[in-house]
Amino acid sequence: MQEEDLKTKKEPSQKRANKTFDLILRTAAELLEDEGFEKLTTNKICAAAGMTPPALYRYFPNKYAILSELALRLMKLQNSELVRIGSKVREEGISRELMIDVLRQQVVVTQEHPGGVGILKTLYATPQLAEIRLSSHNDATQSILAILPELSERLGERAAHLRARLLVEIGNGLIEMIAENPDLDANVLIADTADIFLFHLEK
Template identity: 45%
Template sequence: MPTKANISDKAVEPRRRPRQQRGEDTIDRILEASAELLEELGFDKLNTNLICKRAGLTPPALYRYFPNKYAVLKALGERLMRVQNDALYDTLDETGILPTAQNIADQLRGQYDVTMAQEGGPWIMRALHATPQLADVRRSSHGEMVKRFVDLRVSEKPGTDVQEIERRYQIIVETGYAVLEMLIDNPDLDVDATLKDTGFMLFALLDSGPSV
């Protein structure tokens, strides 16, 4: 089994894409079993033997699609990032590109809630943070989010300094995600108060004038 120290970027890629519904169903079983085990055991104790046992599959059936547990975690991470992004996108029509501080806090609360509701969600985020080979999952998701914000801003406010607003949205997206990680790892924190403070901080950056 590869370790965090020696797995390569290539080793976390799926081996093949399913061509039939049966293959899709097998992948769903693998991901559901893995998420359950993450919830119960955490990241370090997860392994492919346990995944196979929980999913009711033989090791060759799992290895047909995933070479190791890190490839499974990548698929789980991509799924979680889509859910988080969708929770944010669903609010954009309501708030527009110039939300209030409370709107930002509410958006972050939505992302926090869907993460906590997703089986294994907190552990998936920890795995993405702790495994360098999985960093592209987060970067790709956040890059998509920043592009969505920038495109909306430019379409609604022609003449926007694209480089400046892209930098600010990147700060906002990365800061918001870091706060979600902090809340997950510090369950005693007041979630709503923390997100309200974060909303004010990020709104101040978004609402500020051009950089000097």
């Protein structure tokens, strides 16, 4: 699949177009959550949104491009939380409570984002979308390194990058685990993961 196949064909420039664009994304997110990516088709999105295929294809060439846009929006929200927490770290330093706050907010952002859990799972399961996931994880890794420059000073750039990237992967695993196992105690899982984060940041 070419990179162009994952991009929107047309960015909405008018209020009405924005509504159509958002309707497509919102409908796709709901179907993704209910039925999963394999059963998601542009025809189903059109039927559920009450629009014709030509109207959808004005903006998206295929379902991968739709999911790509949904994923980019989710990843932007997730990564913005890391930036937000940076000021707290500079003011208060690293603590267990702060790590718990970071992880809890990542879980909340993903769960509250339309189709968030389905998007996260699909990014790991769909090779065509791997580059989006990898790019976002690299951005999150760079955010961690920017928030904690002492990590690179202590470990060296390569080792610090590897450790920060590991934390990103563990964090995403936590979000998926909580989403797929609602019977588990999310507070315990978040607290235990915060301890893992602290161990790797202080080691």
